[in-house]
Amino acid sequence: MTGQLVRLAETDRAPVAFRLDGRDMTGLQGDTVLTAILTGADSLRPAEFGPERRAGFCLMGACQDCWIWAEDGVRLRACSTPLAPGMRLLSEAPDGWPA
């Protein structure tokens, strides 16, 4: 899958491994979670109220479009959360979360 975002600069940073929906992915040190996901995928999550998918909108913590989940049930705002090694992320709520 090609990513929505394209790296133009600062590409010599150290790689950081993480998982999204059980799939191994790699970002770079200093990436936000949003950058790390969207340089390898074309969206972050399905929309709750429509058929489309979502990939963030404002990237400055104002629109709240980019909230995803960690496997342990914590929610995180992808545009303002730094990527950390070994993160286990989900694009939808983990099993058992009340709908």
Next chain:
Amino acid sequence: MTRVLVVGAGPAGIRAAERLVRAGLRPIVVDEGARAGGQIYRRPPEGFSRPPEKLYGSEAGKARALHAVFDAMVASGQVDHRPQASVHAIRDGVAHVGAQRIAHDRLILATGATDRLVPVEGWQRAGVFTLGAAQIALKAQGVAIGRRIVLAGSGPLLTLVATQLLAAGAGVAAVLDTATLAQQAGGGGGMALARPAVTARGLAMRARLGRLYHAGVRLDRIAEDAVHWRDAKGQAQVTPCDAVALGWHLRAETQLADLAGARFAWSDTWAQWLPVADPMGRAGPGLYLAGDGLRILGADSAETAGALAANACLNDLGTATPDTPRLLRRARRMHRFAAAMAQAFPWPGVPLDALPDTAVLCRCEGITVGQMRAAADHGGAEANRVKSLGRIGMGRCQGRYCQLAAADLIARHAGLAPQAVGRLRGQPPARPVPIDALLED
């Protein structure tokens, strides 16, 4: 010591904190960024290597100076810096920051602005961002929002972001300005009179865009892989793309000012509700506002406004500030420039009543223009009633990206002026917070 809380560490918040420190105070500065600078002078994380000249262009010197002033105050312990923290409520002299409570005697709000958006059919799709987002992605992360990018909307950011993306090697497919050349010429004279160098720089940037730039455009819809639009002659055009950035100038971020008790008035110049303050930024007892969160005047003006707000605070504490008249003169010139700019790039540019009922108005919850019109028919043409009945402004962005367009749509639907529709009351939490942050012991 008097407890002063500054919210926001962009140009206004940094200059305000600097003044307070010079007067012997030790302000608390709460900021959502990891590193001070605000959105305009936003810094990449540690470990990135592009110099300020690359990130901020002609404004690199200003960015360097602001970052240095703030970092020095933090290093010497002169400010209590709380980075990556959001104020989600303010009540009775206490700011709620997650589970923390920050009591304060005086409050300086320098909360900045967001992009102002006009809904376009299809704007809820993945790959559609704000112009500000396109700039943040480039500056703070070194990424372009796509391979073939359409930039659309109006205002100074449209040209600036396009220029920055091209300089960084990004693929820009088109720059679609909804302002006509006649509108831009009408405001351009006033801009040039107030700030000739800045105006000339903007014109030079525009010239470099060449054939990518189109004025007087109407946006029809954003499809999966293209933007459908009409040129100034009304001819239908289709530009293939994999990313879109939208923005119509800026919307003042005023929710905290509202919660802190500021009064609001409709501004014809900026076509939005703005807090009422005196020329130094006093907006209530112990409440001071500065920067784009008070008036959309831009970064240079925000530095001046931050200094003025701190001076007002110090004056109210009995400390004289001899440079206030000089700062006020500078603020007036900035105001003339920005007012002319608002005339050059009007919002929403085209009548919103052309929007079809099927277009999504609220991106948070997928509420359409048709559902909003039905709510207004049912409950009356008042913003807060339409919110209660139709959930416009009740989603997780708290109305930041739909309320101005909604007010305009409601007004046109009912044959009223936008200000007659009223203003959405700010409600805490101003940012999402975990439930446990709201629990009191």
